[in-house]
Amino acid sequence: MRSFKRFVFLCLSLLLPFFGYGQPGISDFYQASSEVRRWYFSLSDLVLVLGAIAGLLGGLRVYTNWQSGKHHIDAQVMAWFFSCLFLALVGTFLRGLFGL
Numbered sequence: 001m002r003s004f005k006r007f008v009f010l011c012l013s014l015l016l017p018f019f020g021y022g023q024p025g026i027s028d029f030y031q032a033s034s035e036v037r038r039w040y041f042s043l044s045d046l047v048l049v050l051g052a053i054a055g056l057l058g059g060l061r062v063y064t065n066w067q068s069g070k071h072h073i074d075a076q077v078m079a080w081f082f083s084c085l086f087l088a089l090v091g092t093f094l095r096g097l098f099g100l
Contacts, residue, residue, distance in 0.1 A: 044091050051087035058083065 058080040065073050 040094070044094070047087065048091065051084065055080070055084050055087075 058076075062073055062076050062080055065076065
């Protein structure tokens, strides 16, 4: 059993360099980076518009629940607030991550 484990380890270690040849090259990474930079601002604007629509709908939902007499809406208010905060912070984080 011990010799079998050594044999498997030897085979895997000999085949390991061949697995690296199937990976994309540096030029592919530069191409992907340029694609991200080209589409980032339009996609970030789209996400902010969708976030604004979702924020308005969430605020409207909280308002209607408050007006209908459901005064225990703290969880809804917190979820609504933190989702808006998340959308604002994700854009900043991604801009810093991609160096834009």
